[in-house]
Amino acid sequence: MARRRPPLVGLAVLLSVAASAVAKTDQPDVAALNVMFTSMNKPSELSGWKASGGDPCGDEDEWKGIECSDSSVTEINLSGLGLSGTLGYQLSSLKSVTKFDVSKNNFNGEIPYQLPPNVVQLNLQGNSFSGGVPYSISQMADLETLNLGKNHLSGQLTDMFSQLPKLSTLDLSFNRFSGNLPQSFQYLKKLKTLNLESNQFSGHIDVLAKLKLEDVNLKNNKFTGWIPKKLKDINSLETGGNPWSSGSAPPGMEKGSSEGSSNEEDDSGINGFAIGAMVITVLLAALILLSVLRRNHSSPVSSHYYMDESGRRDSSAIDMKPLEHSPSMGSRTPPAVPRKSISDNEFENKLNYSRRSTDPISLMNHSSSDLQAATGNFHSSRQLGQGTICRVFKAKYADGRVLAVKKLDPLSFSGSSDFMDTVNGISKLRHGNISELVGYCSEAGHYMLVYDYQRNGSLYEFLHLSDDYSRPLTWDTRVRIALGTARALEYLHGICSPPVIHKNVKSSNVLLDADLNPHLSDCGLAFFYEDTSESLGPGYSAPECTKPSAYVLKSDVYSFGVVMLELLTGRKPYDSSKPRMEQCLVKLVTSQLHDSDALEALADPDLRGLYPPKALSRFADVIALCVQSDPELRPSMSEVVQALLRCVHHKNSNW
Structure with a gap:
């Protein structure tokens, strides 16, 4: 006979079910x-809000700052409430929100990639957000107002503005943005108000001449050149505090004004234009002469090598397969073009781009004395790192340039021609997520490779050597770093023909630029690494790598899986300070990667739980595939990239 439920208990259950039904x-x-x-640390200022459950569109206790239409939240207005913390990772679920205003608070960290996708007014002004502008904003076709002013945003704007046809107000003022204005600005046909005050933007502003602007503030940047005359009739124009070009402006341009107004007509006449033409002619002649001198000073690029499956050097020429025109997470983006519709693979294509291998190569041939002076005679205070094949130094120049110099052991080469084979081979490896070789030194006893300097150091330093004041990597940034590094390896393994093996994939060789984009270093140097257990160090080397000839492409995949494991856990791949059974990270955690409860305990405490559980699980699944003991069972890097894309796809509402 069924046990009878007490009346009060039954009533409570009915009331609970009823409440759920009428939510x-x-x-x-x-x-x-x-x-x-929860991400805002449950502030008391937000009356009515709850960490679990609730009914913001139906509760009698009003949720502060929330407006609804029927059953959907349509507005979130939390301006000036002194709120802190972050905004969480699930805002893309708010598909009916058209106004999102959290301005004048104390939010920090990166702007979430996941934002309300159909927002019309987005106001994040007056906080402490850092990093760059998330690419997801480029997909907001209904966006009319974007205010990111008065934050700590930095880096160069990418060409992400071609799909914002309704944007009328753009405020990026009082940040740390740099570089040229993106050419995709020209597609902002409805833009009326543009505020770029107090950044570090540089270059010309010609792209603004194509817009019907009414209010423009360009004060206190590093803009050069002249102001297009088409801007002179706008209602308000502020241009002071920029090093505008002096002298007569070419036709269609205005002189810059240190006082901020460019509404005066430039009537310099024929004499002014004649002088301007002479100056331009002299400059062109100087540039041509400089180009000839540089070409004569540079060493010709004639041949290069590739690595076969075992890492042996081959002096035959690499034949790069042609690449598709698709954008990248790296710093290089192609010119934006208007599209009729937004492809579902827009974000994937954005990550695919790499420079064509047929682009002309220009490497600077440095003298050893030049590099010696720039590195303080290779002083220990300038040393950035030391590996099994080289020491790396920071080179600083009077003009502000900063480079990284790999000083190789001269005994590693039989002569300068042998070294030039190395230089030519590396110079052919060009991808947005691969450290680009920009120069070299080839003198008797001095063989050096010169790269761009990445200001945020290595991923290893960021994860394992940061102090308490360093900014921890957010979940979105970790996935972005993993995906960019995977892209680099996909390029080496699958785009280069024959495939290029790396043999030294580890977090200390993943360098981070100013925007925390990854750049894989040591590409094209596999022939140095005969003993990978020595070069990689404990924790990274695949089980099959007991001898040099056993190293294969899938061994790179294993090492990459260990790097992903570092991103997931924040732990070192090998920690000798731990008990013996806990020293090797792969052995310690592999069995827990498919256990959701254990996985949450494995996640880096610096994440503070701010990650989407499903994406964390997918990330762990990729790791488990990569670190399998049998190399035949490991996925290719192309398969890894596709799996990681499922963690970041902009239409995935389950983040």
């Missing part, structure tokens, strides 16, 4: 606000 608000909206509330 008015869409559950994805509720879940997103719950996560947001």
Whole structure:
């Protein structure tokens, strides 16, 4: 006979079911606000908000700052409430939100990649957000107002503005943005107000001449050149505090004004134009002469090598397969073009781009005395790192240039022609996520490779050597670093023909630029690494690598899986300070990668739980595939890239 439920208990259950049945608000909206509330450290200022459950569109207790239409949240206005923390990772579930205003608070960290996708007004002004502008903003086709002013944003704007046809107000003022204005600005046909005050933007502003602007503030940047005359009739124009070009402006341009106004007509006349033409002629002649001198000073590029499956050097020429025109997470982006529709693979294509291997190569031939002076005679205070094949130094020049110099053991080469084979081979490896060779030194007893300097050091330093004041890597940034590094290896393994093996994939060889984009270093140097257990160090080397000839492409995949494991856990791949059974990270955690409860305990404490559980699980699944003991069972790097893309796809609402 069935046991009879006490009346009060039965009533409580019925009331609970009834409350759930009559809840008015869409559950994805509720879940997103719950996560947001927790990420903001559950502030008391937000009356009515809850960390779990609730009914913001139906509760009698009003949720502060929330507006609804029927069962959907449509507005979030939390301006000036003194809030802190972050915004969480689930805002993309708020599909009906058209106004999102969290301005004048104390939010920090990177702007979430996941934002309300159909927002019309997005206001994050007056916080402490860092990093760059998330690419997801480029997909907001209804966006009319974007205000990111008065934060700590930095880096160069990418060409991400061609799909914002309704944008009328753009405020990026009082940040640390640098570089040229993106050419995709020209597609902002509805833009009326543009505020770029107090950044470090440089270059010309010709792209603004194509817009119908009414209010423009360009003050206190590093813009050069002249102001297009088409801007002179706008209602308000501020241009002071820029090193505008002096002298007569060419036709269609205005002189810059240190006072901020360019509304005066430039009537310099024929004499002014004649002088300007003479100056331009002299400059062109100087540039041509400089180009000839540089070409004569540089060593010709004639041949290069590749690595076969075992890492042996071959002096035959590499034949790069042609690459598709698709954008990259790296610093290089192709010119934006208007598209009729937004492809579902837009973000994937953005990550695919790498420079064509047929681009002309220009390497600077440095003298040893030049590099010696720039590195302080290779002083220990300038040393950035030391590996099995070289020491790396920071080279600083009076003009502000900073480079990284790999000083190789001269006994590693039989002569300068042998070294030039190395230089030519590396120079052919060009991808947005591979450290680019920009110069070299080839003198008797002095063989050096010169690269761009990456200001944020290596991923190893960021994860394992940072002090308490360093900014921890967010979940989105970790996935971006993993995906960019995977792209680099995919390029080496699958785009280069024959494939190029790396043999030294580890977090200390993943360098991070100013925007924390990854650049894989030591590419094209595999022939140095006969004993990978010595070069890689404990924890990275695949089980099959007991002898040099056993190293294969899939061994790179294993090492990459260990790097991903570092990103997931924040732990070193090998820690001799731990008990013996806990020293090797792969052996310690592999069995836990498919256990959701154990996985949460493995996640880096610096993440503070701010990650989407499903994406964490997918990330762990990729790791488990990469670190399998049998190389035949490991995925290719192309398969790894596709798996990681499922962690970042902009239409994935389960983040």
